[in-house]
Amino acid sequence: MVTVDPADQRRLLEVQALDTRLDQVAHTRETLPEAARAAELQSLVGTLRDDVVLLQTKVSDLDREVTRAENDVQAVRARAERDRARLESGQGSSKDLMGIQHELESLARRQSDLEDVELEVMERREEQAALLAGVEQRLAAARTELETVTAARDARFAELDSQRTALEDDRKAAATGLAEPMMKVYERLRGRLGSGAALLEAGRCEGCRMPISPTEVHALLARPADEMLRCPECERILVRPAKPDA
Numbered sequence: 001m002v003t004v005d006p007a008d009q010r011r012l013l014e015v016q017a018l019d020t021r022l023d024q025v026a027h028t029r030e031t032l033p034e035a036a037r038a039a040e041l042q043s044l045v046g047t048l049r050d051d052v053v054l055l056q057t058k059v060s061d062l063d064r065e066v067t068r069a070e071n072d073v074q075a076v077r078a079r080a081e082r083d084r085a086r087l088e089s090g091q092g093s094s095k096d097l098m099g100i101q102h103e104l105e106s107l108a109r110r111q112s113d114l115e116d117v118e119l120e121v122m123e124r125r126e127e128q129a130a131l132l133a134g135v136e137q138r139l140a141a142a143r144t145e146l147e148t149v150t151a152a153r154d155a156r157f158a159e160l161d162s163q164r165t166a167l168e169d170d171r172k173a174a175a176t177g178l179a180e181p182m183m184k185v186y187e188r189l190r191g192r193l194g195s196g197a198a199l200l201e202a203g204r205c206e207g208c209r210m211p212i213s214p215t216e217v218h219a220l221l222a223r224p225a226d227e228m229l230r231c232p233e234c235e236r237i238l239v240r241p242a243k244p245d246a
Helices: 006-030 033-089 094-175 180-193 214-221
Strands: 197-201 237-239
Touching (some): 006 180, 006 237, 180 237, 197 214
């Protein structure tokens, strides 16, 4: 049997109330919407940043393809211009001039094919560039929102940490001097049940909210005032009311 001064038993309810408030502050901090949103945005920013790098690489590769296609077209055009100049000069045998004419026709077909390739590559480049611009815009928006949400999260963290510090100080003061055997039982029960002490009021334990039979209540209240009571249902420490029911 643990015996504790009745006033100290009632002080234990103050400790319990402060521990409950500390648990609430901790839960609020762990489930803060701003923190969850900041984590989502951090993940989104990372994904979009990777997408930007990938699209930048694609656009860069297509830029090189466009350059190669333009050079190929230009090379054919230059060759055709040289052939036309020779053909227009009339120099050479008729066989040579006929060969130049056939080459010009072949170069024209080649140029047309190369220009089609050039156009197709340019269209793909424009498509990827448009996608890149869109992702960059989304990334900028996500970063802006992340900055705002992070600031809000940090402000709430600071507020909750300040509350926790104040509650911890109050809890330390409230628990100072309380009987060690009672506190050991209290901490063990709190770890198992979430709370270790509750008021006995209106015929029930305010911890588990289970009714206690009038006979059991009478027997509990008949015990010495300094005896630490336990709930017959949940085993929490039961604290008598300041003015027990008649």
